[in-house]
Amino acid sequence: MGRATWFEADGTKRGEWTEEEDRKLIAYIDVYGIGDWRFLPHKAGLQRCGKSCRLRWFNYLRPGVKKGKFTPQEEQTIISFHSTLGNRWATIAQQMPGRSDNDIKNHWNSCLKKRLERNGIDPMTHKPIINLAVKTQSSNTDCGSSSSSMASPPSSSSPSGSVRLLNKIATGISSRQHGVDRIKNILSDPSIASINSQEEEFEQLKKDHGKMFASDDQEEDDFLMWDEEKVRHFMEEIDVTNFETNFNPSSPPPYGVYETGLFDNHLI
DNA sequence: AAGTGAAGCAACCGCGGCGTT
DNA sequence: CAACGCCGCGGTTGCTTCACT
Structure with missing residues (x-):
């Protein structure tokens, strides 16, 4: 694979x-170690920058670099670190010895x-994706119309207005919450900084994010559904109307659907 | 068997951070 | 303290392989 070979005007x-x-580069670094990358190619007899x-x-070449398929454990580690670190591949790679940032x-x-998208999880926020394009149902009471002749009973695939309202709110939370400030806060968290060994880090991740992991015998494509009945129950608890009115994008959301495990308790 | 799109991988590009002058 | 250059990182591209029709 890779790209076709060509030469720049300066011969690079x-x-x-x-x-x-590869052999030349390995041989040079074996002898002289990694030094000034600018002059290394010339010293190693390479026409590369x-x-x-x-x-x-x-x-690719450094000792210990791991190639080949990612294990499910590695994938879970990536997902979990990504949920807290975002696209900081180099930082994530530091926690996964043998894997390069590029590989990850x-x-x-x-x-x-x-895969996350297929499972209904927003890969950027790691929160449930809410499908707002769901067809309006005649049974809805908050849409102003009940004239459809194609009325059908409510089902999990046709959420009511209340579900859609909650989904809309959740989407707003998700899109606003994931930002640099949050990442900075997390990075300054000593509990994360203190993670050293891979095993420790994975245990920590399981502890912190275990609820997002499917169990080992669970199909990876299991879909997370926003069950209407549970959503209604959830809404009763949080007073959605008040929530939406008072929601301030610049401040943290009052309910961390994901972090608090509320998602697991109420919506799974 | 051929065509086509998705998936996987390797490498390039451009920008920002940081050290040096 | 500004200018400069190098390095590292994240985003993107280009190519091959695979799977499906």
């Missing part, structure tokens, strides 16, 4: 690396992100 080679180039050498080394990023973009 671009594109896919050959085995010969320093950036390209660095990328090749860290993503690629796996996220090509696989995990889509």
Whole structure:
């Protein structure tokens, strides 16, 4: 795979690396170690730019780099770290020895992100995706019309107005909450900074985010549904009308649907 | 068997942070 | 303290492979 080989005007080679180039880079670093990437290519006898050498080394050639498929555990680790760190691939990679940031990023973009979306989870906020494009039902009392002749009984696939209202609110929370400030706060959390070993970190993640993980014997594509009855019960508890009126985007939402486990308690 | 789109992977590009002058 | 250059990071692109029709 990779890109076709070509040469820049100054003679710098671009594109896919050959085995010969790999050998040269490895041999040089074995002897001299990683130094100034700018001059390394010349010293190593490579017609590459320093950036390209660095990328090749860290993503592919360095000792201990793990290639091949990601294990379910690794995937869960990525998802969990992403939920707190966002797209900080280098930071996430530090917690996963052997995996490069590029590898993790690629796996996220090509696989995990889509899988979360399929499962009804917003990959950016790690909160449930709310489908607002659901067809309006005649049984709704808050939509002003009940003239449809195609009336059908309420079901989980045709949420009532109350469900849609809650979904709308939740979407608003999700879209506003995930930001740099939140990430900064999390990064400054000593409980995260103190995570050292991979095992410890995974246990911590399971503790912090365990509820978002499907159990081992659970199908990965199990869909998280906003059950109408539970949603109604939830709304009664939180007084949705008041919630929507007083909601201030610049301040943290009064109900962390995800973090508090409320999502699990009420909506699963 | 051929066509087509999705998935996976490797590498490039551009920007921001940081150290040096 | 501003200017400069290097490095690292995240986003994106381009290519191959695979799966499905």
